[in-house]
Amino acid sequence: MKLIHAELIKLASLLSAWIAAGLATILPAAVAVLNSRSQVSRGIDAGFQDLAPGVIGAIVIGVVAVSSEYLVEGAESGGGRQITTSLTAVASRSRFLLAKAAAVAVxxxxxxxxxxxxxxxxxxxxxxxxSVGTADLPRVAGVTAYWILTALLASGITLVTRSGIVPLTFCIVNMSVVSVSFLLTKLTSWANYLPDLAGMHLFLRDVHGSVDIAPLTGGLVMGLWVVVVAGIGFIVFRRRDA
Structure with a gap:
């Protein structure tokens, strides 16, 4: 618990994390207001579809939680990196990564x-x-799971690259500008099992895809992607110098 608390304090000290938190909270509500003015019926996914853009905030948090460890500090701090201090304080790299993942998830x-x-x-x-009621609580849980898995996926990619530029650019562009995953479904139906598309079935009921995926299946597929990517990141992290 102490390690998780320490990682939560690290996150709270990052300005980028606070900006991401504001983005995750405000952006979906703003999108909901804009969509409410449209004359087009949004069907069963009204409200929940508006929550999808907010995952950008989760991506940023997942990325900066890891990338901030590799930023070079100012000359007054000796020009070192946080990762050196972190690994000095925590001998076990496994415990360090688990605590960081838990802090991101919470x-x-x-x-x-x-x-x-x-x-x-x-x-x-x-x-x-x-009309939103208690019957929609499982879908809220789905949104929560989707955001957590996306953040952990972003953290895993950042762990491999040791830089936030690549994961931030790809993940945010794929989520907000043009979905590479969706374009790939035009070439092969297997693209429906990419993490972002599979995970959306956790809370959306009208996903435009060529394969019908149950919410639980979508969550398991996305979870498997996270395990694989995080596993690769863990192996790379264990084998290389800080």
Whole structure:
């Protein structure tokens, strides 16, 4: 618990993490307000679809939690890196990574729940055709799981690259500008099992894909991707110098 607490304090000290938290909380609600003014019916996914862009905040948190360890500190601090101090304080690299993953998961889970409450409430207030109730709680859990898995996936990629530029660029572009995964479904149906598309089935019921995937299956597929990527990151982290 002490290690997790220490990692939570590290996250709280990062300005980028606070910006990401604000983005994850405000962006979905703003999208919900804009969509409520549209004359097009959004169907069963109204409100929940608006929560998808908020995962960008989860991605940023997952990336900076790892990349911040490799930033070179100022000359007044000796020009070192946080990772050196971290590994000096925690002898076990396994425990260090588990604590970091837990801190990311806890932070993102709280943000997902808060954002879901704000966004779904905003949706029900601004769109009289939408009604959100206790029956939607499993989908809120799905949103939370999707955000957590996405953040951990981003952390795993960053662990391999030791830089936040590549994972941030790819993940955010893929999530917000053009979905490479969706384009690949035009070439092969196997692309539906890429982590972002498979994971969306956790909370969306009208996913435009060529394969029908159950929510539980989608979650398991995305979870498997996270295990594989995080496993590669762990092996690389264990074998190379800090």
């Amino acid at each position: 932070t993102v889970a709280l943000l997902a729940l808060l954002s879901s409450a704000i966004t779904l409430t905003t949706t029900s207030l601004t769109d009289e055709t939408v």
